[in-house]
Amino acid sequence: MIQIEYFLFVSAIMMFAGIYGFITRKSTLAILLSIELMLNAADINFAVFNRLLYPNGHEGLFFAIFGIAIAAAESAVAIAIMINIYRQLQNISVDQLTKMKW
Amino acid sequence: MNAQDIMFVILAVLIVCSSIATVVTKSIVRAATYLLFVLLGTAGLYFLLGYTFLGSVQIMVYAGGIIVLYVFSILLTSGKQERLTENSRLKSLSALLLSLVGLAVVVGIFWAHGFIGAETLTAPSEAATPSMHQIGEHMLSTDRKGYLLPFEAVSVLLLACIVGGLLIARKR
Numbered sequence: 001m002i003q004i005e006y007f008l009f010v011s012a013i014m015m016f017a018g019i020y021g022f023i024t025r026k027s028t029l030a031i032l033l034s035i036e037l038m039l040n041a042a043d044i045n046f047a048v049f050n051r052l053l054y055p056n057g058h059e060g061l062f063f064a065i066f067g068i069a070i071a072a073a074e075s076a077v078a079i080a081i082m083i084n085i086y087r088q089l090q091n092i093s094v095d096q097l098t099k100m101k102w
Numbered sequence: 103m104n105a106q107d108i109m110f111v112i113l114a115v116l117i118v119c120s121s122i123a124t125v126v127t128k129s130i131v132r133a134a135t136y137l138l139f140v141l142l143g144t145a146g147l148y149f150l151l152g153y154t155f156l157g158s159v160q161i162m163v164y165a166g167g168i169i170v171l172y173v174f175s176i177l178l179t180s181g182k183q184e185r186l187t188e189n190s191r192l193k194s195l196s197a198l199l200l201s202l203v204g205l206a207v208v209v210g211i212f213w214a215h216g217f218i219g220a221e222t223l224t225a226p227s228e229a230a231t232p233s234m235h236q237i238g239e240h241m242l243s244t245d246r247k248g249y250l251l252p253f254e255a256v257s258v259l260l261l262a263c264i265v266g267g268l269l270i271a272r273k274r
Contacts, residue, residue, distance in 0.1 A: 001103075001107065001216055001222040001223070002103075002106070002107040002223040003113075003213060003221070003222055003223065004151075004210070004221055004222070004223055004224065005216070005217055006108075006110070006114070006223075007147060007151075007199045008212055009209055009212065010117055010118060010147070011258055012205060012208045012209055012212070013117075013118050013121065013122075013123045013205065014117060014118075014140065015208075016201040016202075016204050016205040016208075016228075017121040017122050017124065017201070018125070019200070019201050019204065020197050020198060020201040021124065021125030023147075023193075023200070023201075024125070024161050024189050024193065024194050024237065025125070025190070025273040026151060027130060027177065027180070029130060029172065029175060029176055029180070029232050030130055030133055032172070033124060033134060033137050033172065034124075034125060034132050036141075036164075036168065037121055037124060037125070037137065037140065038146055040141060040164070043144070043160075044144060044147060044148075047147075047151055047153055047156060048251050050150065051151050051152070051153075051226070051230065052217055052221070053217070055226075055227070055229070055230040056229050056230065057166045057247075058167050058232050058236070058237070059246075061119050061153055061232060061237075062240065062241075062252075063154055064153075064156055065155075065156060065159055066249075066256055068159055068160060068163050068164065069163070069221075069256045069259070069260070070256070070259065071164075071168070072163050072164075072167060072168055073259050073260055073263040075171065075172070076171065076232060076263055076266055076267050077170050077258060077266050078264055079171055079172070079175045079267075080266070080267040080268075080270040080271035081270055082175060082179060083175060083179060083271045084173070084270050084271055085181040086178070087273075092180075093213075
């Protein structure tokens with residue numbers, strides 16, 4: 001039988017795939033995609049722990065909803081920054097973004 | 103195995119394969135498409151848990167909004183050079199080793215210590231599936247289980263995000 005704990009294994013695999021992508025990717029947009037994977041794994045964990053430990057409350061559900069809203073805001077601002085960087089430098093690879101390096 | 107278990111296995115295989123494909127594929131448009139599959143599979147997991155409102159928010163905000171935003175910005179910024187550059191072998195091997203060790207630690211801890219009240223996956227009870235009415239009342243109430251303050255904080259955050267996005271990305 002499938003235990004509800006098995007959801008946590010799925011989200012752990014998603015989290016560490018995101019960490020791998022965050023370390024290895026060079027394009028800033030691909031790094032943002034990896035960050036979305038990690039945020040999504042955290043949201044799954046909120047919902048699963050709510051169901052697993054306190055099924056009659058709704059705290060994890062609301063945390064996950066607010067987490068989704070914050071992830072949307074974060075990715076919108078980050079994409080605006082990338083587009084601005086692209087206008088200035090015609091490149092969004094992290095190798096080339098050395099202008100602000102001290 | 104009942105129908106819920108079969109759905110969980112299908113969704114878990116979809117999510118695991120797509121999330122690994124998101125971080126190893128060479129084309130960034132494909133990475134965004136695989137991320138879309140991961141997010142839809144996650145919405146399926148929420149439906150399985152009985153959180154239908156959360157699943158529909160996930161589909162509307164993530165799959166409908168954020169992925170479209172990503173595809174737009176990929177097409178705006180990458181143009182011809184949409185292939186992702188390669189890493190050195192040592193760096194990708196060490197990153198792989200790091201994530202595998204972390205995954206082994208987390209999964210090992212889950213495996214060794216079962217959670218209190220761990221239950222098998224069954225159809226969620228009536229009390230565990232919040233209705234739209236309950237969610238709206240929680241969202242707009244100020245008592246002990248109300249979420250009016252974070253709700254308003256998120257609306258201010260979204261406003262700040264709109265203004266900031268326009269200010270950063272406008273043409274000068």
